Amino acid sequence: MGLNRDVSLATGLRYKGKGPMLTFVLHRIGGLGIAIFVGTHILSSVLGGSVGQALNAIYESWIFQIFVFFCAMFHAVNGLRITILDLWPNLLEYQREAIWVEWAVFIPLYAIAVFVIISNGLAG
Numbered sequence: 001m002g003l004n005r006d007v008s009l010a011t012g013l014r015y016k017g018k019g020p021m022l023t024f025v026l027h028r029i030g031g032l033g034i035a036i037f038v039g040t041h042i043l044s045s046v047l048g049g050s051v052g053q054a055l056n057a058i059y060e061s062w063i064f065q066i067f068v069f070f071c072a073m074f075h076a077v078n079g080l081r082i083t084i085l086d087l088w089p090n091l092l093e094y095q096r097e098a099i100w101v102e103w104a105v106f107i108p109l110y111a112i113a114v115f116v117i118i119s120n121g122l123a124g
Helices: 009-014 018-047 049-060 062-087 089-123
Strands: none
Touching (some): 049 062
8 A cells, every 4th residue: 555645735834844845945946946037038038129128127137136046056056965965875864964065055155146246236
């Protein structure tokens, strides 16, 4: 007999998976953010005119750039962690430590990038 996987939304939202669950959710959000950026970019070039210019204004804004950079960078760093753990399965017992290393790499790099994006955005 198989596992019972009928989990309600309320039960799923109460799940306290901590680090691994957070990286799982952020990885999915990152992929979605990248897809939104690419879709916006393609639509702006295909539609052109005033609609294209409005879409360009959206993805050229520094707030959107901060979001897209978060999505792309987290997706890449988390994907690298997943790849390393897949290539060396003996490291799976250190999954939580690998997540801490991931955050230790991601946070300073992202902070520097946000500083540069905001500086350029405020400079005009």
